[in-house]
Amino acid sequence: MSSLVGPDEDDPRGKPPVPEDVQEAIRTLIRWAGDDPLREGLLDTPQRVARAWKEYCLGYGEDPSIHLSRVFEEVGGYNEIVLLRDIPFQSHCEHHMAPIIGKAAIAYLPTDRVVGISKLARVLHGFARRLQVQERLTAEVADCIWEHLQPQGVAVVIEASHSCMTARGVRTPGVTMTTSRMMGTFLDDPRSREEVLKLMGY
Numbered sequence: 001m002s003s004l005v006g007p008d009e010d011d012p013r014g015k016p017p018v019p020e021d022v023q024e025a026i027r028t029l030i031r032w033a034g035d036d037p038l039r040e041g042l043l044d045t046p047q048r049v050a051r052a053w054k055e056y057c058l059g060y061g062e063d064p065s066i067h068l069s070r071v072f073e074e075v076g077g078y079n080e081i082v083l084l085r086d087i088p089f090q091s092h093c094e095h096h097m098a099p100i101i102g103k104a105a106i107a108y109l110p111t112d113r114v115v116g117i118s119k120l121a122r123v124l125h126g127f128a129r130r131l132q133v134q135e136r137l138t139a140e141v142a143d144c145i146w147e148h149l150q151p152q153g154v155a156v157v158i159e160a161s162h163s164c165m166t167a168r169g170v171r172t173p174g175v176t177m178t179t180s181r182m183m184g185t186f187l188d189d190p191r192s193r194e195e196v197l198k199l200m201g202y
């Protein structure tokens with residue numbers, strides 16, 4: 001994807017310019033959809049759409065594991081599950097570039113270190129702000145925590161609605177997809193798995 005660079009001299013708000021080839025691609029899409037990209041209401045749309053897509057895809061510009069680099073080791077001997085649930089997120093499916101809207105539950109069983117709890121949501125957003133399939137998003141979040149925190153267990157459950165199923169194609173509103181990835185003790189020990197799923201509300 002082309003990048004947005006430098007201040008835009010034509011834009012009084014100083015937003016970075018959108019390369020002409022990116023704008024032209026969006027004009028082509030508007031024409032193909034059946035409208036006239038040169039009518040007044042659509043004149044600025046290519047720039048807006050391009051900037052919106054840069055924002056939806058901010059995750060390409062970051063390594064989500066960076067959020068797990070600051071850890072705390074003084075936790076008073078706490079060695080039970082740490083869980084963040086009902087984390088809302090947005091992503092886009094790589095097949096149709098249509099919105100995926102959902103919530104995630106992320107848990108881990110620490111060994112000797114914990115992270116600031118907001119960091120789990122930051123890792124999720126870092127991977128979600130890309131073109132995704134839900135299975136890969138789930139795996140990437142779990143693998144990242146597993147690798148960088150080296151906990152005893154990781155559990156990630158994601159529930160999401162795919163606009164490519166609700167707004168087009170099979171047009172089935174209200175349907176959600178659930179994916180999960182269990183690692184370490186949550187994979188090996190049925191009681192730990194049961195406990196974490198119960199804490200998550202399943």
Ligand SMILES: Nc1nc2c(ncn2[C@@H]2O[C@H](COP(=O)(O)OP(=O)(O)OP(=O)(O)O)[C@@H](O)[C@H]2O)c(=O)[nH]1
Nearest residue numbers: 093094095096132133134135162164165168169170
């Ligand atoms: N497994 C999985 N499938 C997804 C995800 N997001 C979208 N899809 C599916 O990707 C599939 C792409 O199928 P294709 O037959 O290539 O595309 P299509 O003709 O647009 O399919 P329809 O959506 O059925 O109209 C569809 O079944 C989508 O529902 C995802 O995150 N995971």
Ligand SMILES: [Zn+2]
Nearest residue numbers: 093095096164
């Ligand atoms: Zn899709």
